Amino acid sequence: MTEPKIMIDLQNVSKWYKDFKVLTDCSTQIRQGEVVVVCGPSGSGKSTLIKTVNGLEPFQKGQILVDGISISDPKTNLNKLRSRVGMVFQHFELFPHLSITENLTIAQIKVLGRSETEAKQKGLAYLDRVGLSSQANKFPAQLSGGQQQRVAIARALSMDPIAMLFDEPTSALDPEMITEVLDVMVELAREGMTMMCVTHEMGFARQVANRVIFMDQGKIVEDCTKDEFFNTQRGERAQQFLDKILH
Amino acid sequence: MNYSWNWGVLFQSTGIGDSTYLHWILAGLGWLLVIAIVAWSIAMLLGSILGIMRTLPSKTARTIGTAYVTIFRNVPLLIQLFIWFYVVPNFLPAPIKSWWMNDLGAHTSALISASIGLGLFTAARVCEQVRTGIEALPRGQINAGYAMGFSTAQLYRYVILPQSFRTILPPLSSELTNCVKNTSVASLVGVAEIISQMKTISEYTQNTIEIYTIVTVIFIVINICLIQGMNLLEKRLRVPGLIAGEK
Amino acid sequence: MEWLTAFLNDLQLSGPALWHGFTITLKVLVMATIGGILIGTLLALMRLSSIRVLNLFAQGYVNLFRSIPLLLVLMWFYFAVPFFYTALTGNYLTIDTALVSSIVAFMLFEAAYFSEIVRAGIQSIPKGQTAAAYALGMTYGQSMRLIILPQAFRKMTPLLLQQTIILFQDSTMVYAIGLLDFFRTNYVRGDLMALLTQYILFAGLVYFSVSLIATYAVKKLQRRLTV
Numbered sequence: 001m002t003e004p005k006i007m008i009d010l011q012n013v014s015k016w017y018k019d020f021k022v023l024t025d026c027s028t029q030i031r032q033g034e035v036v037v038v039c040g041p042s043g044s045g046k047s048t049l050i051k052t053v054n055g056l057e058p059f060q061k062g063q064i065l066v067d068g069i070s071i072s073d074p075k076t077n078l079n080k081l082r083s084r085v086g087m088v089f090q091h092f093e094l095f096p097h098l099s100i101t102e103n104l105t106i107a108q109i110k111v112l113g114r115s116e117t118e119a120k121q122k123g124l125a126y127l128d129r130v131g132l133s134s135q136a137n138k139f140p141a142q143l144s145g146g147q148q149q150r151v152a153i154a155r156a157l158s159m160d161p162i163a164m165l166f167d168e169p170t171s172a173l174d175p176e177m178i179t180e181v182l183d184v185m186v187e188l189a190r191e192g193m194t195m196m197c198v199t200h201e202m203g204f205a206r207q208v209a210n211r212v213i214f215m216d217q218g219k220i221v222e223d224c225t226k227d228e229f230f231n232t233q234r235g236e237r238a239q240q241f242l243d244k245i246l247h
Numbered sequence: 248m249n250y251s252w253n254w255g256v257l258f259q260s261t262g263i264g265d266s267t268y269l270h271w272i273l274a275g276l277g278w279l280l281v282i283a284i285v286a287w288s289i290a291m292l293l294g295s296i297l298g299i300m301r302t303l304p305s306k307t308a309r310t311i312g313t314a315y316v317t318i319f320r321n322v323p324l325l326i327q328l329f330i331w332f333y334v335v336p337n338f339l340p341a342p343i344k345s346w347w348m349n350d351l352g353a354h355t356s357a358l359i360s361a362s363i364g365l366g367l368f369t370a371a372r373v374c375e376q377v378r379t380g381i382e383a384l385p386r387g388q389i390n391a392g393y394a395m396g397f398s399t400a401q402l403y404r405y406v407i408l409p410q411s412f413r414t415i416l417p418p419l420s421s422e423l424t425n426c427v428k429n430t431s432v433a434s435l436v437g438v439a440e441i442i443s444q445m446k447t448i449s450e451y452t453q454n455t456i457e458i459y460t461i462v463t464v465i466f467i468v469i470n471i472c473l474i475q476g477m478n479l480l481e482k483r484l485r486v487p488g489l490i491a492g493e494k
Numbered sequence: 495m496e497w498l499t500a501f502l503n504d505l506q507l508s509g510p511a512l513w514h515g516f517t518i519t520l521k522v523l524v525m526a527t528i529g530g531i532l533i534g535t536l537l538a539l540m541r542l543s544s545i546r547v548l549n550l551f552a553q554g555y556v557n558l559f560r561s562i563p564l565l566l567v568l569m570w571f572y573f574a575v576p577f578f579y580t581a582l583t584g585n586y587l588t589i590d591t592a593l594v595s596s597i598v599a600f601m602l603f604e605a606a607y608f609s610e611i612v613r614a615g616i617q618s619i620p621k622g623q624t625a626a627a628y629a630l631g632m633t634y635g636q637s638m639r640l641i642i643l644p645q646a647f648r649k650m651t652p653l654l655l656q657q658t659i660i661l662f663q664d665s666t667m668v669y670a671i672g673l674l675d676f677f678r679t680n681y682v683r684g685d686l687m688a689l690l691t692q693y694i695l696f697a698g699l700v701y702f703s704v705s706l707i708a709t710y711a712v713k714k715l716q717r718r719l720t721v
Contacts, residue, residue, distance in 0.1 A: 051390075054394055055393075056390050056393060056394060079393075079396045079397065079398050080396060081396075082393060082394055082395065082396040083395060083396025084396075085394075086394075087391075087394035087395075089387055089390065089391055089394075091385075091387050093387045093388055093390065093391035094391075095388070095391070095392075095405075095406055095410075096410065096486055097409045097410050097413065097486050098409075106405055107395040107396060107397065110397070110401055110405060111395060111396040111397060111401070112396075138487070139486050139487045141486065141487070142487060155395075156395075159395065159396070317706070318702070320705075321663075321701070321702045321705035321706050321709070322663075322698050322701055322702045322705075323663035323664070323666040323677070323698075323701050324663070324666075325666040325667060325669060325677065326666060326677065326694065326697060326698045326701060327698075329681070329694050330694055330695070330698060333690055333691065333694055334690075334691045334694055334695060337691055424561070428561075428562070428563040428564075429563070431563035431564075431565040431566060432563075432565060432667070434565070434670075435565075435669060435670055442563070442565055442566060442569070445569075446569070449573075455573050456573075459566075459569070459570055459573065462566065463562055463566060463570075466561060466562045466563065466566065467558070467561050467562065469561075470560075470561035470562075471561075
């Protein structure tokens, strides 16, 4: 059986911000259908790393290939590439001046060139999948945090992405709402979506992750399967982190 | 105190044809509105473009915007109008210059220079409001827009500008009232707007207090109408659930 | 170049008159700023007071002066100052009507704008400060004078200075009532000597330079104060 193709390929990615080295030689591959959780203490660079994947954060050294296409190649149509990779943000970032339906359809229409009917059909279908059909005509400010984040996930899915990036999707949510968002993410994982998630939610990792990446001070320190990460002895920093976060 | 009161001064005949002073005031009001509309249109169009330019990644665009604002905000309005009326016509190319000096009536040329001058002056102020509005938008919105594959132009059009303009409606409305008040300066380059008419009528009739009061009241009424108009606009454009400035 | 040399030659002759005009501008500017801030502070306090009459008066004052053009205010006072002087004293005003009336007009006009700045400054001081002052037994007057206003003014200084720069530019409007400030002196001389273009541009350049330098200085001050 051939291995599924590599969707996201980071090769020796390094990033400096003035004199400060934010990322040092980060390398990893994420294959189709894999769910990879990236964790680590704050300041470890995990948010920065995930933002380099779709070019929101530039980097000075190394290469990143998404579905075989290099991010930093000047010939690459970066906008087109971004439209094929979905991203969900910590602060949801729905567009507050647009209704929920418009949030779901605007990029489909303007970036992918779909017709309004097609875009609405798709957007509302995903809205239904995340359980929020009734909110279609409301505006983001009228929804709770958990609802907004689910809409954000539906918005990203409406673009039919080849992979989904999650940047601390539940960190800004009240505890009661974390579950509703994680449930959506778990279902997504079970359906075979390629996912890269920066998160502190180790329960989610244990449930659906294939691999766990642990970062510390800009470096990838651990990159192993979920079982290896949780059940075997890892390096000192990772152990410290696990002890604090699991107890 | 020997002052003969005459509150009916507006209904007095001017002695010229069968017009009353009321006609003069209305004519003055008319010219005020003409200058205000032309100047504000120039200001909104040019000011928005300049404001956007000051936020673009291109250094050239930013420099042009900054240079414009620096010049037009540091020269007093009166001097700017004088320059447009007295100085610039001297430097026009010969055929246009002769048309301007000879064929165009004195009032029309004053009207044109005053409208352009006020428009360019106000554009600098609108530019700063637009720039502030754009810069006030949280970085996350821009990231979300790019993450969905929007190009920079699409980002401005669908994400940044709709939100920024709503934010700056209150200060923009005060710029509008300033623009209308500033039309009075046009009287000093020879436009027969309302202040100019007021001066003439008071010289003719000596009923200074009455006519000054009437014109003051007219300005107060104009101001109230503008503010109400802007409030209405704000209400219509308001996003449900969102109070300006909050998230 | 003839265009320029003729101007420069004349400038040597008109120098003293231009300088005098500049001192007039400065007089108006300084008096209007000081008076404007004093009256503005008073208005701000009235606007924040719980005594309804004072509150409404201050609101009405500020709204009135902010809805009418400066030019109209200048013309009003140019008429009203000698009028009321004569009505009250029976004598005719012998001093420079234009200068006195424009200073009064500017003071009262700018006070409306200064009062909004001062009011915002006072409101930005945390309520806890007033509470602490009262808890120590201070009166309203003492708490304002010793605790609130000093803090508020430190915060507002850049904004007050910016408003002063605006005042400096607005001072050119005294042209309308014939006061020979710096700009009008330039205009009159230029018109007289058929060097109008040059003098207008020169005046524009002077106002531009002064405003630019002053704005830069205020920005630097703002940076030092925020640290």
